[in-house]
Amino acid sequence: MESPNVSGVLDSKIPAGPLESKWEDHKGHLRLVNPNNKRKFTIIVVGSGLAGASAAASFGELGYKVKCFCFQDSPRRAHSIAAQGGINAAKNYHNDGDSVFRLFYDTVKGGDFRSREANVYRLAEVSVQIIDQCVAQGVPFAREYGGLLDNRSFGGAQVSRTFYARGQTGQQLLLGAYQALCRQIDAGTVTMFPRHEMLDLVVENGRAVGIITRNLVTGALDRHAAHAVVLATGGYSNVYYLSTNAKGSNVTAAWRAHKRGAFFANACYTQIHPTCIPASGDYQSKLTLMSESLRNDGRIWVPKNPDDKRSPDQIPDADRDYYLERKYPSFGNLVPRDVAARNAKSVVDEGKGVGPQKNGVYLDFADSIRRLGRKTIEERYGNLFEMYDKITGENPYVVPMRIYPAPHYTMGGLWVDYNLMSNVPGLFVLGEANFSDHGANRLGASALMQGLADGYFVIPYTIGDYLADFLNAKTPTDTDAFAAAEAEVRAGVDRFLKIQGKRTADSYHRELGRIVWDYCGIARTAEGLRKALELIPALREDFWQNLRIPGGSAAVNQELEKAGRVADYFDLGELMCRDALDREESCGGHLREEYQTPEGEALRNDEKYSYVAAWEHNGAGKAPTLHKEPLAFEAVKLTQRSYK
Amino acid sequence: MNLTLHIWRQGGPDQPGRMVRYDVKDVNEHSSFLEMLDVLNQQLIEKGDDPIAFDHDCREGICGSCGFVINGEAHGPLPKTTVCQLHMRHFKSGDTLHLEPWRSRAFPVLKDLMVNRSAFDRIIQAGGYISVSTGSAPEANLTPIPKPLADRAFEAAECIGCGACVAQCPNGAANLFTGAKVAHLNLLPQGQAERETRAVGMVEQMEQEGFGSCSNFAECEAVCPKGISIDNIARMNRDYLKAKLQGVNRLVVVGA
Ligand SMILES: Cc1cc2nc3c(=O)[nH]c(=O)nc-3n(C[C@H](O)[C@H](O)[C@H](O)COP(=O)(O)OP(=O)(O)OC[C@H]3O[C@@H](n4cnc5c(N)ncnc54)[C@H](O)[C@@H]3O)c2cc1C
Ligand code: FES
Numbered sequence: 082m083e084s085p086n087v088s089g090v091l092d093s094k095i096p097a098g099p100l101e102s103k104w105e106d107h108k109g110h111l112r113l114v115n116p117n118n119k120r121k122f123t124i125i126v127v128g129s130g131l132a133g134a135s136a137a138a139s140f141g142e143l144g145y146k147v148k149c150f151c152f153q154d155s156p157r158r159a160h161s162i163a164a165q166g167g168i169n170a171a172k173n174y175h176n177d178g179d180s181v182f183r184l185f186y187d188t189v190k191g192g193d194f195r196s197r198e199a200n201v202y203r204l205a206e207v208s209v210q211i212i213d214q215c216v217a218q219g220v221p222f223a224r225e226y227g228g229l230l231d232n233r234s235f236g237g238a239q240v241s242r243t244f245y246a247r248g249q250t251g252q253q254l255l256l257g258a259y260q261a262l263c264r265q266i267d268a269g270t271v272t273m274f275p276r277h278e279m280l281d282l283v284v285e286n287g288r289a290v291g292i293i294t295r296n297l298v299t300g301a302l303d304r305h306a307a308h309a310v311v312l313a314t315g316g317y318s319n320v321y322y323l324s325t326n327a328k329g330s331n332v333t334a335a336w337r338a339h340k341r342g343a344f345f346a347n348a349c350y351t352q353i354h355p356t357c358i359p360a361s362g363d364y365q366s367k368l369t370l371m372s373e374s375l376r377n378d379g380r381i382w383v384p385k386n387p388d389d390k391r392s393p394d395q396i397p398d399a400d401r402d403y404y405l406e407r408k409y410p411s412f413g414n415l416v417p418r419d420v421a422a423r424n425a426k427s428v429v430d431e432g433k434g435v436g437p438q439k440n441g442v443y444l445d446f447a448d449s450i451r452r453l454g455r456k457t458i459e460e461r462y463g464n465l466f467e468m469y470d471k472i473t474g475e476n477p478y479v480v481p482m483r484i485y486p487a488p489h490y491t492m493g494g495l496w497v498d499y500n501l502m503s504n505v506p507g508l509f510v511l512g513e514a515n516f517s518d519h520g521a522n523r524l525g526a527s528a529l530m531q532g533l534a535d536g537y538f539v540i541p542y543t544i545g546d547y548l549a550d551f552l553n554a555k556t557p558t559d560t561d562a563f564a565a566a567e568a569e570v571r572a573g574v575d576r577f578l579k580i581q582g583k584r585t586a587d588s589y590h591r592e593l594g595r596i597v598w599d600y601c602g603i604a605r606t607a608e609g610l611r612k613a614l615e616l617i618p619a620l621r622e623d624f625w626q627n628l629r630i631p632g633g634s635a636a637v638n639q640e641l642e643k644a645g646r647v648a649d650y651f652d653l654g655e656l657m658c659r660d661a662l663d664r665e666e667s668c669g670g671h672l673r674e675e676y677q678t679p680e681g682e683a684l685r686n687d688e689k690y691s692y693v694a695a696w697e698h699n700g701a702g703k704a705p706t707l708h709k710e711p712l713a714f715e716a717v718k719l720t721q722r723s724y725k
Numbered sequence: 726m727n728l729t730l731h732i733w734r735q736g737g738p739d740q741p742g743r744m745v746r747y748d749v750k751d752v753n754e755h756s757s758f759l760e761m762l763d764v765l766n767q768q769l770i771e772k773g774d775d776p777i778a779f780d781h782d783c784r785e786g787i788c789g790s791c792g793f794v795i796n797g798e799a800h801g802p803l804p805k806t807t808v809c810q811l812h813m814r815h816f817k818s819g820d821t822l823h824l825e826p827w828r829s830r831a832f833p834v835l836k837d838l839m840v841n842r843s844a845f846d847r848i849i850q851a852g853g854y855i856s857v858s859t860g861s862a863p864e865a866n867l868t869p870i871p872k873p874l875a876d877r878a879f880e881a882a883e884c885i886g887c888g889a890c891v892a893q894c895p896n897g898a899a900n901l902f903t904g905a906k907v908a909h910l911n912l913l914p915q916g917q918a919e920r921e922t923r924a925v926g927m928v929e930q931m932e933q934e935g936f937g938s939c940s941n942f943a944e945c946e947a948v949c950p951k952g953i954s955i956d957n958i959a960r961m962n963r964d965y966l967k968a969k970l971q972g973v974n975r976l977v978v979v980g981a
Contacts, residue, residue, distance in 0.1 A: 135859075138859070139858075139859040142858040142859055153782055153788070153790060154780060154790065154841070154842060154843070155789075155842065155843070155845065155846050155886065156846075157789070157846070157849075157886055158782055158783075158788040158789060158790050158886075159788075160782070160783070160788075162783065162787055162788045162789075163783045163785055163787050163788065172865075172866075174866065210860070210862075212865045213862040213863065213864055213865045214857070214859060214860070214862045215865075216862065216865040216868070216915070217855065217857040217861075217862035217863065217865075217915055218854070218855050218857055218862075218915070219855045219878070219882075219909065219910050219913050219915050219916055221875055221878045221879035221882050221909070221913070222875075223875075224869075224870055224871075224872045224875045225872065226872050227869060228869030228870050228871050228872065228875075229866050229869050230865060230866055246879060247879065249787065249883065252787055252883075252885075253879075253882060256882065259849070260849060260853055260854035260855070261854060261857075261859075263846065263849045263850040263853060263854055264850070264854045264856060264978060266846075266850050267850040267851065267978050268978040273846075275843070275846075298738075298835055327782040327783045327784070327788060328781060328782055328783075328784060329782045361755045361756075362753050362755055362756065364753055364756045364760045364761075364763065364764055365756075365760070366757070366759065366760050366763055366784065367784050369784075369785055467805075468785065468786065468810070471786075471803075471806060471810045471811075471812065472757075472810070472812065474755075474812065474814055537859045537860075538859070538860070541859065583771070585767050585770050585771065587763070587767060588767070629770060629771070631769075631770050631773070631774070631775055631776065632775055636736070636737055636836070637737070637778050637835060637836040637839065639776070639778055640770065640776060
């Protein structure tokens with residue numbers, strides 16, 4: 082595999098000066114667009130999740146002309162809606178020692194020192210404004226009896242900095258952003274295009290100038306031009322087929338941009354969430370997350386004897402292995418996600434799994450119910466318990482939950498600089514779709530924070546600096562670049578329809594997902610990754626020969642939508658394996674079995690791998706080029722994570 | 726378990742539709758209703774038939790994408806459950822099920838079980854927000870909100886916008902959907918400034934969209950997957966009447 086380092090391409094544009102004042106100084110020096118000129122600029126925002134909706138609404142408020150796209154029937158349904166647990170902010174309302182620096186530090190450490198200090202610091206800094214903004218919009222966060230906002234500690238944090246709205250934080254935050262978006266739609270600044278899928282990025286003279294979309298109702302392909310294109314299209318966990326993401330979540334927009342020149346960074350950094358409901362059969366279409374806030378009050382265990390046939394409540398403490406509490410006495414059940422996931426996998430691999438398929442571990446609330454009363458537990462987790470009951474038919478107030486890790490979040494994504502612009506000028510990437518802030522592992526409650534930070538408080542500033550050069554620039558769609566992109570999209574659609582083979586898109590997706598899960602999932606080895614790099618192209622070959630898509634392209638065709646996404650997952654899955662193979666170290670969610678401490682913890686190699694791996698696409702069938710962005714740490718000292 | 730399904734098939738918005746019978750065999754009781762349809766669809770595709778189109782995304786009961794009528798009940802027989810969270814263990818082998826899309830003048834069918842619910846978005850656009858531009862918000866804890874009030878606002882805000890309320894209402898009214906958003910925002914101190922214009926704007930938009938009028942059947946509350954209370958409708962009506970008496974009109978919003 083070739084991996085030359087082309088220098089000078091990756092300028093992260095991190096401002097000079099001390100960490101604490103970089104963003105303030107930078108904002109002060111960014112060029113502005115005169116208020117009267119803003120309406121002369123068109124901005125395309127693809128995605129209406131937290132990142133996209135907040136960006137589109139903010140652009141509209143500023144006076145830009147915005148076109149916003151999503152594939153669902155309404156912007157309110159973006160995958161962000163499903164986030165349960167909460168959103169972090171360094172408000173320090175609890176006087177428990179939190180601060181911007183501590184949130185920054187925890188995030189860099191949680192990311193296993195593979196993120197950019199400057200970006201993370203800015204994220205922590207603007208976190209406090211996010212809460213103010215959301216509360217003013219009417220987001221009904223949980224409150225204390227005194228009427229002030231309540232917080233909880235979440236996902237390994239030792240301070241209470243997580244704001245939440247029962248188990249529906251994502252829903253409430255998204256509805257807040259959606260409502261702000263609706264206000265702008267009503268005001269005429271934003272035009273919304275629901276049931277539209279972006280199928281290509283149009284690049285002209287090296288700049289992003291528009292997109293090609295397919296209308297998912299009529300099948301029409303349309304050209305949309307703008308002065309800048311913002312992608313906020315979410316993550317790619319569905320490459321594994323089974324994940325906690327919504328069924329439609331996909332990598333297509335990001336991947337098509339990648340094929341047009343945008344670098345894809347850290348593809349192998351994926352997060353496997355420790356607390357999901359185990360799969361129950363081969364019809365399984367997705368996995369359901371049980372918020373990790375449950376780990377605050379639930380205790381994780383398996384029977385010491387793998388053949389223990391007793392019902393869990395009949396197994397006395399002495400015969401239970403509370404393995405996280407045993408191995409990590411100071412963090413116990415609150416170790417970070419990757420540590421919890423890995424440990425669950427190893428006990429199940431050892432044959433100690435519970436449930437009919439022996440594919441889970443217990444998450445037990447009996448002690449908490451005894452200590453706090455059922456009512457308190459119901460207040461905290463009522464809707465999660467209900468959801469668990471609906472799915473499994475078991476009542477978790479009585480029988481311990483069964484949980485197992487599942488793909489959940491992807492830290493990797495399109496490479497962006499400090500201004501959230503990709504290496505393709507005019508293409509900006511926000512939210513889960515970019516790689517920027519979480520390093521090799523994301524802490525709980527920080528994705529919502531990042532999505533809203535990007536959309537409300539970063540991009541509205543940084544985009545002006547780019548646009549300033551293009552005042553009065555025309556945005557035609559009758560150009561060669563648009564025509565060529567549209568023709569390629571049309572040919573791609575026709576290609577799927579012409580194969581008329583025997584297998585469905587889902588059947589390929591399942592098989593691909595299994596390969597990526599087995600070899601590029603919770604734990605990876607060079608040998609396994611090499612094997613996956615043989616299996617994936619072979620299966621892809623078959624896909625292009627033997628796929629069956631019913632119907633035509635001029636109407637609703639959900640199978641056609643799936644086929645496009647699966648095709649991109651093949652290419653992405655391959656890149657993930659290459660990236661994982663290149664990174665001969667373990668860090669965060671990327672565990673290479675060859676690189677572990679004697680205690681079985683991820684062993685980083687800071688000397689060699691303290692870089693962002695940004696991959697350049699060189700065309701189908703050609704090896705991609707690796708560009709390295711070195712990471713420098715000035716404010717934090719690199720340490721081996723330890724949660725003992 | 727084996728089931729007989731009669732499913733509404735309609736090729737496109739302007740095409741005629743009809744019920745088509747499908748016999749499905751060996752359904753796993755732990756699968757969800759949508760997973761049962763997934764399996765059927767895979768079989769249809771393999772046979773060269775057109776699979777059944779239905780909206781879905783999160784499959785966790787929160788995005789509000791899914792929804793159709795099963796034997797006359799929106800989202801099927803289980804209370805407070807969206808069809809994506811309905812599992813087959815609640816049916817018996819030999820059952821016959823009739824699946825139809827939401828039926829409402831304001832929700833035209835796009836294909837099979839898929840309808841156009843954009844009318845809901847337009848109702849929100851008519852005032853279902855608090856006007857606070859990014860960056861202009863005061864410090865969050867400056868406005869304490871008593872917990873019981875915050876809880877009530879939250880319970881109204883839980884609406885997922887699926888449209889089951891409209892589908893189940895004999896009149897096809899959207900009052901529960903609209904009332905829930907009016908109540909959520911009008912209960913909160915932050916929402917007071919636009920309280921009247923919001924109620925007027927949203928109610929009038931709802932009427933323009935062709936939804937029916939509410940006769941307090943309360944079928945909507947019974948079928949709502951989030952258990953949104955019809956008290957919210959009463960609150961909306963109060964705010965609307967009060968505003969109308971004061972001569973308040975819908976806010977005209979202009980872009981910056
Ligand atoms: C079950 C679950 C629980 C979670 N809980 C938490 C939590 O408690 N706290 C936390 O911080 N994070 C949580 N996360 C993570 C967090 O929800 C996501 O990372 C975040 O919401 C992503 O937001 P986004 O705006 O980047 O993308 P998304 O919300 O995924 O939005 C993507 C948007 O892009 C559009 N789109 C995608 N592709 C295309 C295309 N090709 N054409 C047109 N439009 C397209 C979609 O329609 C959608 O509008 C959770 C995630 C899951 C799965
Ligand atoms: S698919 Fe989201 S609510 Fe059913």
